[in-house]
Amino acid sequence: MRVVDTSSRSTARGRIDKRQAILGAAMQVFAREGYAQAGVEVIAAEAGVAKPTVYNHFGDKQTLFREAVAADADRALERNLAVVEQLRADGDLRPVLEEVGFRLLECYCDERSWVLRRLLHAELGRFPDLIDIVRGRAADRVTEALADRLARLVLAGRLRSCDPGEAAEQFTALLTGPMEARARFGTREVPDAELREVAASAVDTFLRAFAP
Amino acid sequence: MRVVDTSSRSTARGRIDKRQAILGAAMQVFAREGYAQAGVEVIAAEAGVAKPTVYNHFGDKQTLFREAVAADADRALERNLAVVEQLRADGDLRPVLEEVGFRLLECYCDERSWVLRRLLHAELGRFPDLIDIVRGRAADRVTEALADRLARLVLAGRLRSCDPGEAAEQFTALLTGPMEARARFGTREVPDAELREVAASAVDTFLRAFAP
Amino acid sequence: MRVVDTSSRSTARGRIDKRQAILGAAMQVFAREGYAQAGVEVIAAEAGVAKPTVYNHFGDKQTLFREAVAADADRALERNLAVVEQLRADGDLRPVLEEVGFRLLECYCDERSWVLRRLLHAELGRFPDLIDIVRGRAADRVTEALADRLARLVLAGRLRSCDPGEAAEQFTALLTGPMEARARFGTREVPDAELREVAASAVDTFLRAFAP
Amino acid sequence: MRVVDTSSRSTARGRIDKRQAILGAAMQVFAREGYAQAGVEVIAAEAGVAKPTVYNHFGDKQTLFREAVAADADRALERNLAVVEQLRADGDLRPVLEEVGFRLLECYCDERSWVLRRLLHAELGRFPDLIDIVRGRAADRVTEALADRLARLVLAGRLRSCDPGEAAEQFTALLTGPMEARARFGTREVPDAELREVAASAVDTFLRAFAP
DNA sequence: GATGAATGAGAGTTCATTCAT
């Protein structure tokens, strides 16, 4: 189902295309099989290149893994930040929080997000720097951005006075904590309605605790 | 100091001792290396037995993995349930909740708990049944037990009327959610003081939302 | 389908029964799997004993193999000799030869005979002495016995003067040679009618060449 | 003495050379040890390549075995057919038949022929398709070719009227049957003189039975 | 720059054989 680029004979584009194809294939295979089990040969095949080409581009399997993970973490960060930015102080607070909560859960429950978290857990032992790669690009910065928005809500008198960092932590926890069980660690597709329920419940508790 | 023969030289206990030794070594090695990378030979060496002995006892690597995980999940369940049972309705509620919260965080942040969760995430792809093995023995049943206790607190008028299942989910989320970031996925040892802080903050938010 | 001896608790019979059971099971397993692939554990299970019992009786796998083969070779020799003894000089020669030829082919095409020959070929490299074990007990002595009978036929004027050893060799060759192809090396069950045809054709050629 | 580059250092021929080397080594080792006992590592060493190279070329041990056997069967077929083609109807029949018989016995008693037959018998259980691989390439087609020649001799009036297929079967049987015993299944080197004797005796019997 | 071919190291698994009971 891949679309073959018909114009990549040794052009500069061709090289970039191949690099992207390899990264994409790598993430797919790593997700499916885990790092140790994933075969470079399989990745190469799925990317439509020869095995040594992978090595020409990335040097070794570990580097390929790191870069593939980093690329996906970037993507996830961007999506999450875009959601947090929707948290504005105009109008009724509850529906806004519920909408943001729902969107964040959508990100959290995205197939690729589960894959990323799974790989992170799986390979922390062999790749301790993965924490920084992923968290520097995703989880922490999202919480930070969320804290910023909450701080402004406090200043605007829409929330009671509190530590916005802690509040952001807890808001996130109230959203994602219940999902882990319900999504069975990403193996069950959670319907949007359930996402909205969880978001509503989280927001309810959050507002009971943090409304002025 | 009992003086029974604890040396395992060929007594009837020998078999059981070896089984336990293998399970223990297996968990250590799986934790260190991940399932795919862990070598049965290494496990055998670490257990002080020969490689075929491992196969005599467990048949193959997958079974060994499942049984090792199940054993650790059992242990974790027991510890968690013991903590939840301490949640009694006598006296002031806040300090009791804070103590239970702290103890639950101790369990959650235990080295072996992190290992278990990491392996669970890591190998879900290859072992989908791991969810049931672990959750049937741990996470879910703890939340259930917690919900039971919260229900009694509602009936006793110590908490406002609410769905105890949801309340338990959120209490757990408020505890563990913030830990994931702070413990850097288990790679950082979190001092008890910080655990108590997180517990206090979680209980504060929880009581603001669920006090009558 | 084995009949278990109900009275073998440590009696002298019990021991012999077990020995026979092991030999029988061994031959079956060796036939099915070949020497190298056959597992002593499987043989033991099929004989209804524990693995070390096999070693108590036979010392090692090679000895077990030799004894099992020797036992079957004995059985084959007896059957063949009984057939050759039917070769009497009274009455018409052709039908007698045809009957003997047919009976010899029956022996030759017996499942257990094919197994024996296959094992012999298979393991000649590892067991050079197998030639003597089997041939001393079977092929050669049958040809010798046949030569004896033919010699008496020559003396009785029923066959032309010739070397009876050569005649016996050739009579056997005319019988068995065509079978190898037709029986597809023992993997095809040859119907009796075809056996009789081959025997008749062999006798016809033999008599054309050796009638006085 | 041709002066082409027969050294195989990385030329395009290199691949083919290695393939041939592996096939040759495989046949030698399989012959020496039997299929089950033969180690791929040994084969690789004897071929002067690394173990995975064997797997790159043949995929697995079974395929390697089949291809090695097929290659040798091809070789044997060619030699046998060349001999049968020498069976012409000009001149005296007896010496021609004796020469052909002798040459066929040479083929039959060739070391590699014994090896092939031994392996065929030995591994029929595990490789039932070996019958077709070998017989389609060797035994059957030789008998067929021989039958063709005998048919022409019948038409030319040099042999009596008969079924040429049967006659070919019996001619072959008269040649090879006595060899099995004399060569002790290929473990004894039979001198040419004895081969000629057996051939002469076979031809004598054959002509007595089939001369017009 | 991209590839087909080759490899060293190591994986899981099996098995004949031997203790200790």
Place this chain on the structure above:
DNA sequence: TATGAATGAACTCTCATTCAT
């Protein structure tokens, strides 16, 4: 004597990685 348990050695097969083109 018969056995459950343990083991050392060996097996097939895989894989990340590197030449030579």
